[in-house]
Amino acid sequence: MNYSGWKNYHAHIDKGFLIPPRKYVDAPAPKRAEWTRKAKKEMTIFEIKESATKALEKMYLYGTTYVRTHVDIDPLFELRALEALLELKEEWKDRLVLDLIAFNQEGFDRFPETEYMLKEALEMGVSGIGGHTSMDNKGKEHIDKIMNLAEEYDVDWIEFHTDETGRVDDFHLPYLAQVTKERELKDKVSAIHCCSLTNVDDKIAQETIEAVAESGMTVTTCPTAIATRSLTRVKDLAKAGVTIQLGSDNLRDFFNPLGSGNMLQYAQLLAYVSRFYEADELEQLLMWISRTPNNQRVQSELTKVTLDLQYDCKSFSELIAEAPAPAPLKIEVVK
Template identity: 50%
Template sequence: MMSEIWKCKGFANAHTHLDKGMLVPEVVYVDAPASIRGGWTREKKAEFTKMDIYDRAEKALLQMIRYGTTYVRTHVDVDPVVGLKGIEAMLELQQAFAKHIVIDITAFNQEGFDRYPETEKLLQEALTMGRMGLGGHTLVDVDGKLHIRKMMAMAEQFDVPWLEFHTDESGKPEDFLLPFLAEQALEQECGDKIYAIHCNSLATVPDLKAAKTIELMANAKLHVTVCPTAVATRPITRTKELLKAGIPVGLGSDNMGDLFNPLGGGNMLGYAQLLAYVQRFYEPEEQLALLDMIRRGPADPLSASSYHELNVSVVFETHEARELLSHVPLPQIVQDKVCSA
């Protein structure tokens, strides 16, 4: 039994976009189709400087730390529009915040190879700048399977520690490349390094097809990252079924204060509460499962070592999962010896 006061290692934000975060309110959010907001984001990216990215990301990190986050994995756009400015800024932040939060960086092919073929060389250059993962998106190129193959080949060439894909983010049954991704991971025996983010279309395909896909994912040892704020525009993936299959599932804030989501403070208990409401994580063991999802530290061995070396504890006045998820309290952040999560 835990004591009345709960002391833990802190929370993990498994997916966000720090380089594009905190644009709002300086940029006024206007609701529009995702493709239009994507165009607006490209226009803003063309204006980014390294210092601008650093300052906005720093603001987001300080908020996360205030709410008890001690690990974050952020995608950082790499393309001809923004170049390597985001990577440069994030590598500096990684060092500046090393005593407070572990920052894992994923060099992200947000725009795709079709729109910007030059992205391939930029991604390769990014991967030589420091230890980081690689990120793709199954819907940004006309041939999603070719996109997956190219990203997996690059990941193998550079021996990246992890590979992530924004997967079937539209939520449409016809956009369902998750089985192909799992098959490729199984064939290449690299599933333990692959993270499928969102997996929205898994929620809309027929139940039998979903069950077979989840079994394939489990056999391939894929990880999944759920971002509950996506419920604003599309269904959330089958989180409970994934957990039941033994698939490692993490929780991410996704966008924070940008042209895809003008809200978002980085409070992982708040995102867990949202998922609890949307998918009815109401039974006691389900509430505990949610807390486990936001306490899932880095799987990568080197990042895990840095995480466990943090001299930070996060303290709450209650150990009850129901109280934490109901009230989303602020923790006390304590600098001390490493505690056990």
Template identity: 50%
Template sequence: MTQPIQWTIPGFMNEHAHLDKGMLVPERSYKDDPVAIRAGWTREAKSSFTKQDIYSRAEQALQQLLSYGTAYVRTHVDVDPLVGLQGIEALLELREHYKNDIIIDITAFNQEGFDRYPDSAGLLTEALTMDSRIGIGGHTLSDQDGCSHINRIFELAEQANAPWVEFHTDESGKPEHFLLPYLAEQVKARGWSGKTYAIHCNSLANVSDELAEQAIALTAEAGLHVTVCPTAIATRAITRVKQLNQAGVRIGMGSDNMSDFFNPMGSGNMLQYAQLLAYIQRFYEPREMDMLLRIISQMPFNAESAVLVSQLAQDRYRFTTKDSRYLLTHLPLPS
């Protein structure tokens, strides 16, 4: 029998979260209505957010991440006329307060789209001037014309020389919303290789194998990163993680929403999310389980962020384990 060993790491890497909206539930009641209705509840809630409220809830979510051994989180923060820049201000303060415990990167996020709130463009531009480690995020389904939305986000990023760009990509899972190939083409044409993240990519799971293979090859060629959030399985199929990995695409993993109107649960435990993906897509072979652990413990791709993570204690979190299978089966807490 394999003897237990001490596996030591600086911590897990959570590459997609929404800390500004975290912990709305159970303080606010949740009902499992269609997503469009729950998005409306979110807009209503945001209109009453205060900077202190956002800080307090984001801190609760952050403390959960820390309790499970997280060393890095990249969080989207909504920026629009409803909430203004309060979320960015709160998360910048939170980042400073916890800088010796966890590295927080911030993405100014256009959740609501330009069609609904045209003034979001100016606010996003202002957000990008507030710190050198603030990227910009879009959503390929938030506007009527997804391609134009992608172009507009890239234009704002280029004007501000943003450090990275992220898109919630094809999140519905519907083939008619399949914009991953267009996004990859834009990444390559605009020179954003290595600095762009496609989150979810659910439609890739539902297009034909031929279209999927072409899109995966284009994604790899463009240097477009993909971030998978296994909790999305609640409403749509998860993207083709194994094929993306085999093609050489860098895969990250995120918690996504934590206790809000899009997910009333969400522990923040990266081992739990890795376990969920293992069940969904049968990451059952030893090398596949090792791959999942590499995904959730790899350094951030952004060089400045990686340096900051490397300055944290490298043996801060210890797990008593036998192998990857044991970790992903039993989800032990760090000591």
């Protein structure tokens, strides 16, 4: 079986590979978030770049050609992480396409100055902007601020960690779908995680799924998130015609001390959790991690690097069951 390269639609390589040198302790999420903030304050540009390089090396080993990663922009990291990853983007341009999303991880309530720092980041050459609907007291206002900045700077991608708590009273996906439709942004907008969708009433969930499909936005699921929260209604979203994307999320940090960067393993995990076992479902999983983003710039950049991923597997089922590394890569760089 041959493939041209896997696509990782959500990662955090700016704060991956914290473990080691730091030690993982299985503590409540707020405590692990506190440790992450401490690490962000301490890390130098060199350390950020070194850990991000480890993540890309893992992903590349398993045949990934496209990585969309969030980069925290706040007074803790300042702009160090972005500076490190912009250097990395240039260094890796002949091997994979790296799209950087300037991300407001900590919220505007905690750090109001983040709004001005995001503007700086947008001037530095990122591909998109991201927000977190659960980090501020007023989630709708958070969405609006991110949307306004996105349209002001005309970015390619607008992404939200959406309703990550899973609580039914923390449910902003309907509003995000509404705004996406009103602004006619379509698949420039991605909702990541969408955990609360799993826990709301079935009737509300169905209405929301229909609204998401009508808006044209995409939904990104990260199967490793099952360790701390429910995955979203992936099958129902897909059946409604919503474009589904897969991401690795964290690699080896305080929220996921594991993580290989192998997109086949993430597809395998989603197959287990959401019961994608039938032949057409397995084929669908492989399509989600191999599909090229709907963006002319990205498509053009991907043509400059051709990967020939070869697997000694006879079926989709075997490929996902084994999740092997490809045969040694044969790489042709198109000048």
